[in-house]
Amino acid sequence: MKVFITGIGSGLGEALAKFYVEAGEEVYAISRILPRALEGFENLHFVQLDLHATEKIAKAVEELIGENELDLAILNAGVLGELKDMSETSLHEIEVVMHLNVWANKVILDVLKYKTIKQVVAISSGASVSGARGWNAYAMSKAALNMLIRLYAAEMPNTHLTALAPGLIQTPMMEYILTHADRERFPVVKRLAESKRLDPQEAAILLSDNFPKLLEYPSGEYVDIRNII
Secondary structure: EEEEEOOOOOHHHHHHHHHHHHHOOEEEEEOOOOOOHHHHOOOEEEEOOOOHHHHHHHHHHHHHOOOOOEEEEEOOOOOOOOOOOOOHOOHHHHHHHHHOOOOOOHHHHHHOOOOOOEEEEEEEHHHHHHHOOOHHHHHHHHHHHHHHHHHHHHHHHEEEEEHHHHHOOOHHHHHHHHHHHHOOOHHHHHHHHOOOEEEEHHHHHHHHHHHHHHOOOOOOOOEEEEHHH
């Protein structure tokens, strides 16, 4: 099995990459950093790149994948931004989040469109449909990502695409939310703190088990993992 993953520096991306390389699969990954836990694997093909540098993405992905046929691409890289009201969020802050969460994935999909690839899973979020106060640019970007996946599904008839909300995972992003966000001002943060969260390793196993089930849904759909388990 050949798997392409973005954003393996920590959290879910790191756990997914570790899961697949330890299973003996060939993993092709792009990220700002390579975690120590992933060093030394001969079946991990890694390119170091900050995906905010969208002008460098196409060449990097092309050189990394080459003529290989992929079974799965996981578009995991993402950024949260600061939790605050939309009226307090500048256009620049929104641009930074959109750049990584949407435009970087658009460039990657432009390359993958001309590759042989069975399945693409873009990591979305329940925030993309909830509209909860405080999530501003992140919620907007994930909603845009959902639509991006739907649009590319129409252009990539030989590839199955899904925008997948992975559920609640105890990642550095989640830790930041629970530590810094105002729970009184943004009630959803209080609910997150009181909810059960998977650790990244548990989530990686859960998602890998359910990726084949996504093929039963129409290509281009937004799916919440909590609705299929």
